[in-house]
Amino acid sequence: MTSTRPFRKILIANRxxxxxxxxxxxxxxxxxTVAVHSDVDRDSLHVRFADESACIGPAPSAQSYLNIPAxxxxxEIFNVDAIHPGYGFLAESAYFAEICEACNxxxxxxxxxxxQLMGDKVEARRAMKAAGVPIIPGxxxxxxxxxxxxxxxxxxxxxxxxxxxxxxxxxxxxxxxxEGELGHALETASTEAAAAFKNGDVYIERFVERPRHIEIxxxxxxxxxxxxxxxxxxxxxxxxxxxxxxR
Amino acid sequence: MSIGVKRxxxxxxxxxxxxxxxxxxxxxxRGPRERDRxxxxxxxxxxxxxxxxxxxxxxxxxxxxxxxxxGLTNFELEREGFRVKVGRGTFVEDQSGQxxxxxxxxxxxxxxxxxxxSPVQSIPTSxxxxxxxxxxxxxxxDQDLHIIISPIVGTFYRSPSPTAxxxxxxxxxxxxxxxxxxxxxxKLMNEIQAETAGEVVKIYVENGQAVEYGQPxxxxxxx
Numbered sequence: 001m002t003s004t005r006p007f008r009k010i011l012i013a014n015r016x017x018x019x020x021x022x023x024x025x026x027x028x029x030x031x032x033t034v035a036v037h038s039d040v041d042r043d044s045l046h047v048r049f050a051d052e053s054a055c056i057g058p059a060p061s062a063q064s065y066l067n068i069p070a071x072x073x074x075x076e077i078f079n080v081d082a083i084h085p086g087y088g089f090l091a092e093s094a095y096f097a098e099i100c101e102a103c104n105x106x107x108x109x110x111x112x113x114x115x116q117l118m119g120d121k122v123e124a125r126r127a128m129k130a131a132g133v134p135i136i137p138g139x140x141x142x143x144x145x146x147x148x149x150x151x152x153x154x155x156x157x158x159x160x161x162x163x164x165x166x167x168x169x170x171x172x173x174x175x176x177x178x179e180g181e182l183g184h185a186l187e188t189a190s191t192e193a194a195a196a197f198k199n200g201d202v203y204i205e206r207f208v209e210r211p212r213h214i215e216i217x218x219x220x221x222x223x224x225x226x227x228x229x230x231x232x233x234x235x236x237x238x239x240x241x242x243x244x245x246x247r
Numbered sequence: 248m249s250i251g252v253k254r255x256x257x258x259x260x261x262x263x264x265x266x267x268x269x270x271x272x273x274x275x276x277r278g279p280r281e282r283d284r285x286x287x288x289x290x291x292x293x294x295x296x297x298x299x300x301x302x303x304x305x306x307x308x309x310x311x312x313x314x315x316x317x318g319l320t321n322f323e324l325e326r327e328g329f330r331v332k333v334g335r336g337t338f339v340e341d342q343s344g345q346x347x348x349x350x351x352x353x354x355x356x357x358x359x360x361x362x363x364x365s366p367v368q369s370i371p372t373s374x375x376x377x378x379x380x381x382x383x384x385x386x387x388x389d390q391d392l393h394i395i396i397s398p399i400v401g402t403f404y405r406s407p408s409p410t411a412x413x414x415x416x417x418x419x420x421x422x423x424x425x426x427x428x429x430x431x432x433x434k435l436m437n438e439i440q441a442e443t444a445g446e447v448v449k450i451y452v453e454n455g456q457a458v459e460y461g462q463p464x465x466x467x468x469x470x
Contacts, residue, residue, distance in 0.1 A: 035375065039461050048370060053377040054459040056400050070460065073400040073432035077378070077457040103433070 007031050007081040007106070012046070013071050014086030019046035022084050034078045036071060038064035052078055065089050068096055075105050082106035092119060122165045122203050138205025146183045152204055153182060161207040162186055164193030164200075171196050175207055307331070379462035382451040386463035393443045395465040397458045401432035405454045415465070419447045427465055430458060445469035 009032040012019045023033045023046060035050035040059045047053045054074045057064035064070065066089060075083055083105055085091040094115040100107035109115070118124045122142050128135050137156050142165055143149050153160045153176070162185045164172025172193035174185035186202060194200035220226035314322050314333055324331045386394050397403070405413040405428055415427050421441040429436045449466030452458060 045370070047375065050375050053375045054400055054457075055377070055379065055461050057460050064460075069433055070400050074459070076433065077400065077402060 009034065009078065009080045010108070011036065011071070011075045011078060011080040011083045012050070012086065013065070013083050014089055014091075015041055015044060015046050015065065018086040018088075020049060022086060023049045034074065034080055036065075036074050054078070061089070068099060072099060072103055072105070075100075076103070080105065082108050084108040094119065120165055121163060121167065122201065125203075136205045136208065139203040142201035142203055143186065146186060149182055149186055149204055150179055153179065156204070156206045159207040159209065160204045162189045162202050162204050164189060164197060164202055166197040166199035166201065167193055168197075172202065176204075378457045378459045382458075382463045385449075385451050386466065389449060389466045391468075392448060392466035393445065393469050394463045395427060395439070395441060395443070395467060397430060397460060397462045397464055398439070399430055399432050399437060400459050401430040401437070401457075403452045403454065403456050403458045403464065404429040404431060404436075405450075407436075415447050417447055417450065421445060421447060421467065439464070441465075441467065443467055443469055 011034040012022050026033045033050040035047045035053040036056045037047050038057055038059050039055050056070040056074055057067050090096040094112040097107045097112040125135050139152050159177045162174045172189050174189045176182050176185045190200040190202050216231050217229040322333045422444050423442055425441045426438045427441050428439050445467040447465055448468045451463045
């Protein structure tokens with residue numbers, strides 16, 4: 001489905017600052033924009049900046065910004081070439097990316113399979129290992145039992161961290177210092193994960209106690225060209241947000 | 248000081264008030280960024296040089312109020328040391344040629360040159376073109392009717408198929424479960440029911456028109 005024709009018109013499936021940023025970038029590139037909004041967001045800035053707009057539902061996100069049929073329908077009636085999902089909302093929904101593909105609308109983001117793969121931490125680790133990327137020692141599968149966890153933890157060495165495979169935002173994680181704590185940690189992490197992410201799978205890996213967190217951002221397009229954008233330390237940023245959450 | 252007032256009636260200029268420094272003070276072409284930098288550098292002085300002995304912000308505001316109250320479209324004022332030009336636009340370019348700006352809408356675009364931090368983008372004050380614009384205006388006057396609104400985004404059809412008769416027309420009687428139209432979304436034909444009893448007196452959309460969530464479709468006079 002690769003096409004070398006540039007986009008004429010893009011629908012932005014988001015709101016707020018990211019929608020504004022995307023729309024301004026589209027203006028610079030000469031691409032027409034369509035904003036979608038819930039009925040209470042009618043006077044939002046992102047709606048005002050777009051060339052065209054449509055109300056897609058009532059206030060609750062589930063019925064508007066996460067409402068896939070409404071967004072796709074809007075994309076069709078405005079005859080857009082592509083949808084930019086922004087971040088949050090449907091940006092990491094492999095399902096949404098798949099539907100876009102099926103409806104012949106370009107999803108500006110990774111392919112559905114890649115979203116799926118990286119959204120599952122156990123799978124992502126496996127893929128990285130297969131690609132020869134060094135990863136933190138840990139389980140290669142989701143854990144089936146406490147016994148399995150204990151055996152692995154002994155191999156890895158304490159402290160370990162229990163992590164939800166479908167997790168994000170620091171939820172579904174527990175740091176474990178001794179064997180005795182492991183059972184309880186597995187249970188609570190799994191319950192939290194099931195509630196937050198509809199998936200209770202957890203795995204363990206060595207816990208790095210005083211890390212230096214360095215990020216290198218890599219962008220690639222569908223033609224095989226890639227660029228590494230920057231190197232930055234997100235340690236300071238991450239601890240800021242983690243501290244906010246603990247309060 | 249001499250005061251010269253010129254009234255110029257022209258329709259096409261976008262709304263801007265420029266406080267133009269007189270030629271003796273500063274070079275003619277100074278972009279907004281350069282004026283801002285000057286303001287920064289001169290912050291320790293009382294006022295930017297080109298505003299001294301000219302007009303102050305209160306006077307400017309009064310001037311703008313006078314202009315809008317009297318419905319003037321263009322206005323120029325010249326005094327020793329500065330010149331003010333205010334113009335009011337009436338139509339914003341709109342691809343689909345739909346409804347013009349509401350009268351009150353253009354006032355916010357006045358940008359006095361001396362004001363701080365010219366934004367990269369000035370905020371548009373009109374809504375972009377959206378499917379419901381005309382229908383909303385039409386329906387807003389029909390306060391006493393029950394308005395059937397669209398529950399989804401899609402394409403509005405008045406009949407079950409291109410060759411079939413319309414579900415309803417002006418004057419049709421409807422019950423709660425009477426199908427009044429189809430809205431097609433993602434190739435699915437959704438039948439929309441009246442959900443009220445009464446007579447169809449208004450139809451706000453055309454066959455084949457795109458509709459958004461909440462868009463008025465029919466006006467029903469209820470019993």
